[in-house]
Every structure is written in structure tokens, then in C-alpha cells.
Amino acid sequence: xxxxxxxxxxxxxxxxxxxxxxxxxxxxxxxxxxxxxxxxxxxxxxxxxxxxxxxxxxxxxxxxxxxxxxxxxxxxxxxxxxxxxxxxxxxxxxxxxxxxxxxxxxxxxxxxxxxxxxxxxxxxxxxxxxxxxxxxxxxxxxxxxxxxxxxxxxxxxxxxxxxxxxxxxxxxxxxxxxxxxxxxxxxxxxxxxxxxxxxxxxxxxxxxxxxxxxxxxxxxxxxxxxxxxxxxxxxxxxxxxxxxxxxxxxxxxxxxxxxxxxxxxxxxxxxxxxxxxxxxxxxxx
Amino acid sequence: xxxxxxxxxxxxxxxxxxxxxxxxxxxxxxxxxxxxxxxxxxxxxxxxxxxxxxxxxxxxxxxxxxxxxxxxxxxxxxxxxxxxxxxxxxxxxxxxxxxxxxxxxxxxxxxxxxxxxxxxxxxxxxxxxxxxxxxxxxxxxxxxxxxxxxxxxxxxxxxxxxxxxxxxxxxxxxxxxxxxxxxxxxxxxxxxxxxxxxxxxxxxxxxxxxxxxxxxxxxxxxxxxxxxxxxxxxxxxxxxxxxxxxxxxxxxxxxxxxxxxxxxxxxxxxxxxxxxxxxxxxxxxxxxxxxxxxxxxxxxxxxxxxxxxx
Numbered sequence: 052x053x054x055x056x057x058x059x060x061x062x063x064x065x066x067x068x069x070x071x072x073x074x075x076x077x078x079x080x081x082x083x084x085x086x087x088x089x090x091x092x093x094x095x096x097x098x099x100x101x102x103x104x105x106x107x108x109x110x111x112x113x114x115x116x117x118x119x120x121x122x123x124x125x126x127x128x129x130x131x132x133x134x135x136x137x138x139x140x141x142x143x144x145x146x147x148x149x150x151x152x153x154x155x156x157x158x159x160x161x162x163x164x165x166x167x168x169x170x171x172x173x174x175x176x177x178x179x180x181x182x183x184x185x186x187x188x189x190x191x192x193x194x195x196x197x198x199x200x201x202x203x204x205x206x207x208x209x210x211x212x213x214x215x216x217x218x219x220x221x222x223x224x225x226x227x228x229x230x231x232x233x234x235x236x237x238x239x240x241x242x243x244x245x246x247x248x249x250x251x252x253x254x255x256x257x258x259x260x261x262x263x264x265x266x267x268x269x270x271x272x273x274x275x276x277x278x279x280x281x282x283x284x285x286x287x288x289x290x291x292x293x294x295x296x297x298x299x300x301x302x303x304x305x306x307x308x309x310x311x312x313x314x315x316x317x318x319x320x321x322x323x324x325x326x327x328x329x330x331x332x333x334x335x336x
Numbered sequence: 337x338x339x340x341x342x343x344x345x346x347x348x349x350x351x352x353x354x355x356x357x358x359x360x361x362x363x364x365x366x367x368x369x370x371x372x373x374x375x376x377x378x379x380x381x382x383x384x385x386x387x388x389x390x391x392x393x394x395x396x397x398x399x400x401x402x403x404x405x406x407x408x409x410x411x412x413x414x415x416x417x418x419x420x421x422x423x424x425x426x427x428x429x430x431x432x433x434x435x436x437x438x439x440x441x442x443x444x445x446x447x448x449x450x451x452x453x454x455x456x457x458x459x460x461x462x463x464x465x466x467x468x469x470x471x472x473x474x475x476x477x478x479x480x481x482x483x484x485x486x487x488x489x490x491x492x493x494x495x496x497x498x499x500x501x502x503x504x505x506x507x508x509x510x511x512x513x514x515x516x517x518x519x520x521x522x523x524x525x526x527x528x529x530x531x532x533x534x535x536x537x538x539x540x541x542x543x544x545x546x547x548x549x550x551x552x553x554x555x556x557x558x559x560x561x562x563x564x565x566x567x568x569x570x571x572x573x574x575x576x577x578x579x580x581x582x583x584x585x586x587x588x589x590x591x592x593x594x595x596x597x598x599x600x601x602x603x604x605x606x607x608x609x610x611x612x613x614x615x616x617x618x619x620x621x622x623x624x625x626x627x628x629x630x631x632x633x634x635x636x637x638x639x640x641x642x643x644x645x646x
Contacts (some may be wrong), residue, residue, distance in 0.1 A: 159348025186367030208359035273441035294580035330519035
């Protein structure tokens with residue numbers, strides 16, 4: 052064996068060790084990301100005594116017990132339904148009106164187009180918490196306090212959706228199609244509904260998934276605006292487990308599991324759109 | 337064919353109407369109304385609210401909890417953001433440059449914690465971090481990292497609970513930032529790297545000299561959005577801490593954030609909505625100042641590189 056061969060062999064071994072540690076690191080990090088969810092699911096099936104004794108990787112048998120204890124004081128399915136009642140209309144409204152607004156900015160040359168679009172962009176920087184006290188007082192005056200409307204209606208004006216969809220319509224909706232529809236005598240509104248919406252649908256779907264997740268995960272605004280226990284959304288109900296089952300940790304885990312598992316399933320189905328949507332939104336900035 | 341001489345382009349205004357009516361009535365008006373309320377003493381005891389000028393803003397400087405909450409919010413954000421940035425940029429470079437098997441698997445798993453409701457994550461870690469019987473302590477004992485009698489009282493010590501919140505935020509957000517950096521790195525033109533390789537640059541050099549400058553706009557985006565989110569931090573610190581109550585702020589109020597203080601002030605107890613409004617605007621001013629500083633610092637160097645602004 053020449054010294055050159057030896058050097059190559061040594062080099063290859065070095066690359067191999069480097070790769071090995073690289074993968075080890077990546078896998079450890081993946082475990083770190085998933086383990087809390089795994090422990091959560093396992094502990095949801097174990098009794099409080101078992102949980103206190105130590106960590107286990109095998110499910111227990113106490114899931115029915117935990118479920119009964121949880122349902123006695125906390126109707127989690129009601130929270131599910133409430134979250135749906137808010138998230139579904141919010142998603143549809145933000146998607147539809149977001150697309151309509153984006154279409155106006157993208158294809159109509161009216162005075163003030165650019166300035167108004169910059170105004171929309173500016174509002175993306177303003178956090179929801181800024182106007183919360185004023186919004187609360189306003190909903191009291193309008194008798195919208197403690198109703199779902201207070202949470203649904205503002206989603207008509209979703210700046211991020213408009214921003215993303217304007218880029219999408221700019222790139223994908225050809226002006227000649229709109230012209231052709233006009234020649235055919237289609238009204239402007241009909242052109243939007245029948246031609247622009249279907250073409251922009253993939254972009255709208257991406258934004259709808261993100262908006263749905265946002266509404267589903269939103270904790271602060273519902274916490275401020277809802278009082279009636281029967282109207283509480285899932286995140287609010289989940290945080291109540293802290294006080295409700297102080298002694299029953301298995302039930303706490305079960306409640307969180309029921310809230311989290313649908314998201315994990317949805318993610319495995321939609322991950323491509325979610326990741327693509329997030330990346331595209333930032334890149335266009 | 338149209339009877340009215342309504343210019344086609346003016347339909348743009350009609351299509352904008354729903355958005356702008358909603359925006360003006362339900363978003364902008366509440367913000368301006370909050371600004372007005374911040375100059376009143378509106379509260380449960382004073383439902384009409386008298387105009388008191390800058391009284392609330394002056395009060396902020398003597399409000400011990402508010403001053404503490406500024407420090408807490410910054411500390412929690414910074415100790416999450418620095419490791420977040422390092423992991424996100426590093427992993428993005430590894431996953432885009434090196435030929436990694438299971439690239440999309442890793443990307444998906446790292447991103448996963450970001451999707452789960454923050455409030456649920458907070459509750460989950462609050463049980464996991466329990467003292468005597470908490471799963472994290474049990475794991476640390478099982479791995480012989482700590483002894484049975486040395487279990488860490490995560491939720492009762494200010495340092496531990498504050499670091500825990502930072503760690504949870506890191507856990508939730510490094511994958512999200514990584515995805516943004518990956519998208520930016522893929523968009524860097526290949527020939528820049530090829531040219532550098534011809535000049536004899538190794539991977540390390542081209543990372544510092546090409547990749548980092550090229551992804552600067554995304555860095556600014558991540559930094560500013562993370563700062564805005566971080567200074568408005570609420571969900572996780574609100575639900576964490578020992579005992580049953582929510583919003584307690586942990587031992588010695590060590591995880592009381594600015595928005596928690598705003599919530600506690602305006603929507604619990606004496607419902608001091610006027611003063612709560614002032615907290616909201618003080619927070620907004622802080623966010624605004626730091627966002628502007630970031631934009632200035634990050635883009636100043638760039639102007640000198642491209643004098644005529646490309």
C-alpha cells in the first residue's frame with residue numbers, strides 16, 4: 052500500500068466519521084422534537100401513580116379511566132366544536148376576501164393602488180395585542196362581546212393573505228383571460244368568481260391552511276373576548292386542565308393529546324403545502 | 337355594452353371595499369380607540385373614564401411589575417433567539433448543501449413543534465417539568481445525568497423556569513426559521529459557489545462570504561418577525577408555573593411578560609383598561625424602535641456595497 056493510498060483511506064475514514072456524527076446529531080435533534088409528544092401520548096394511557104413512578108415507552112391501560120375523569124369536568128369535544136365554528140368561517144372569509152382584495156390590487160389600475168397596498172403591508176407589522184383594549188370596548192358597544200362574531204369578522208381583512216395572493220395572482224393569472232371574459236360580456240364580479248378564483252385556488256388553499264392553523268391555535272383573543280364556559284375554544288379548555296385535574300395527571304395528558312393529535316395527523320397530510328406556504332410568504336418579502 | 341360610463345379599473349375600489357371597511361372598523365379604529373383610552377383612567381371602578389393626559393404613561397415608569405416585565409420579555413426572547421438562529425442557519429446549510437438522506441423527514445420533524453397550539457405546548461411542558469414526579473426529571477435520573485435526590489425544581493426557581501420558557505420557544509421555532517433559511521439558501525445562484533470554488537474557497541469560506549450575505553434579507557425578516565412575536569410573548573409563560581392559577585408569572589414574577597401584564601391589568605381584577613392601553617402602546621413603541629434599528633443596521637452596510645441601489 053503506497054502512502055497515497057493510505058492518505059485516501061484516512062481521508063475517507065474521516066469523511067465517514069464526520070457523516071456519522073452529522074447523522075447522529077440530526078437524529079438526536081429529531082428525537083428531541085418528537086419525544087415530548089410521544090411521552091404525552093403514552094402518559095395519556097397511564098394512571099397518575101404509574102406516571103409518577105417513572106417514564107415508560109409502553110402504553111398503559113388507564114385510558115378509559117382517564118377519559119371518564121376528564122369528561123366529568125371538562126367537555127373537550129364541545130371545545131373542539133367551538134374551535135371549528137370559529138376556524139372554518141374565518142378560513143373561508145379570509146381566503147375569499149383575501150383573494151378578492153389581492154385581485155383588485157393585482158389587475159386593476161386605479162388611483163392609489165400602490166399606496167393602499169403599502170398600507171396593507173404596513174398592517175402586517177402590527178400585533179393583534181395593540182388594539183385589544185379598544186376592540187374589547189368596541190365589541191361591548193356593538194353587543195358582539197362573548198360571541199363568535201367578534202372573532203370571525205376581523206378575518207375578512209387578513210393582510211398576510213392579501214400579500215401572498217397578490218404575488219400569486221400576479222404570477223399565475225394572465226390578463227388576457229380577464230380581457231377575454233370581458234369581451235364575452237362577463238361581469239367583473241363573475242369574472243373573479245368563475246375565472247380568477249379557480250386559477251388562484253392552489254395559492255388560496257395554502258393560505259387557508261395557514262389561516263386555519265392560526266385560528267385553531269389562537270389563544271389570546273378568545274381568552275379576552277369569551278366568558279361563557281360553553282363557548283370556550285379548545286386552547287382555553289386545555290389550559291383549564293391545570294386547575295381542574297390537579298391530582299389526575301393522566302387526564303391532563305389525555306386532554307392535551309386529544310387537542311394535539313389531530314394537528315399531528317393534519318401535518319402529515321398537508322406538510323408540503325404548509326412548509327411551502329411559509330417559505331414562499333417570507334421569500335417574496 | 338355598458339350603460340354606465342364606470343371605468344373598468346374603478347371596479348378595483350369595489351373589490352377593495354369589504355377588506356378596507358373591515359380593516360378600518362375592526363382593526364384601525366380599535367387601535368386609535370386604544371390610543372385614546374391610554375389617556376384616560378377607564379377601569380371597573382371608573383366606567384366612564386376621565387381624561388388624565390399622560391398620567392398612565394408616567395405611571396409606567398414607577399410600575400415595578402411593568403419594568404420587570406420588560407426585562408423578563410427581553411431575556412426570554414434573547415435566550416430563545418440566539419440558539420434558534422444558530423440552529424436554524426446551521427441546519428439549513430447542512431440540509432441544503434450536503435446530500436442528506438431523509439432530508440424532508442428531518443425538515444418535517446424539526447418543524448412539527450411549531451404547529452401545535454402554543455397554549456397546549458405550555459400545559460404539556462408544565463406537567464413534563466414537574467418536580468418530584470415530572471417526566472423530564474425522571475428521564476434525567478434514568479440517564480444518570482442527575483441523581484435521584486438532585487431532581488431539578490424547574491417551575492419553582494426563577495432561573496430554571498425562565499430558561500425553560502426560552503428552551504420551549506427555541507424548540508417550537510428553530511424548525512420554522514430553518515425552513516425560511518432553507519428556501520433562501522436554495523435561491524442563492526449556484527454559479528456564485530462555482531466561481532468561489534475556482535478561486536479556491538472551501539465550504540466554510542463560501543458559507544461566510546456567499547451564503548450569509550445572500551440570505552441577509554431573510555435574516556432581517558426572521559429577526560424582525562421573531563422580535564415582534566417575542567416581545568408579544570403570552571401563551572406559554574401565561575400557562576406555566578406551579579399551582580393552579582394561570583397568568584401568575586412564576587416564582588418572583590420571573591416569567592411575567594409585557595402582554596401578560598397588559599392582560600392582567602386590563603382584563604382581570606380592577607380592569608384598569610386605561611392603564612392597560614398605555615402598556616399596549618408602550619410595548620408597541622418599544623417594538624417599533626427596535627424594528628427600525630434592525631432595518632437600519634442590517635441594510636446600512638448593503639447600501640455602501642451597491643451605491644446606486646440595485
